[in-house]
Amino acid sequence: MSRSEISQRLSSRVNRVDTRCETSAGGPLPFAGLPQACSLQPEWRRCGKPNCRCVRGLLHSPYWYLRWRECGRQRRQYVPRERVDAMQVALEQRRRLRPPAWALRQTLAELRHLEKEIHDARHD
Numbered sequence: 001m002s003r004s005e006i007s008q009r010l011s012s013r014v015n016r017v018d019t020r021c022e023t024s025a026g027g028p029l030p031f032a033g034l035p036q037a038c039s040l041q042p043e044w045r046r047c048g049k050p051n052c053r054c055v056r057g058l059l060h061s062p063y064w065y066l067r068w069r070e071c072g073r074q075r076r077q078y079v080p081r082e083r084v085d086a087m088q089v090a091l092e093q094r095r096r097l098r099p100p101a102w103a104l105r106q107t108l109a110e111l112r113h114l115e116k117e118i119h120d121a122r123h124d
């Protein structure tokens with residue numbers, strides 16, 4: 001394979017990675033602003049009324065909280081029921097996107113470096 005073919009293939013590869021990085025990193029993602037490493041957890045409750053079913057162990061349907069650690073302390077934030085679905089989607093998206101997006105940026109930096117080296121070498 002000739003040098004210019006290699007260079008061509010490298011360029012197209014860089015462009016593809018570039019596009020994926022933009023998709024992953026561009027625009028406000030739904031998990032922007034969420035604490036690092038937080039998780040969504042349900043809590044079942046007793047309401048405190050003496051004759052309620054929850055006294056017999058049938059606890060009330062879950063209240064959802066985001067839980068995370070901050071400076072070694074457990075923190076939590078109530079998530080209203082109508083936002084639980086969206087929050088689950090956001091957390092799932094973060095789980096899926098974060099590590100690949102980081103790895104892609106590393107790869108992209110390496111590829112750009114290689115591309116520049118090939119380009120410079122051609123003019124020696």
Ligand SMILES: [Zn+2]
Nearest residue numbers: 046047052054
């Ligand atoms: Zn109750």
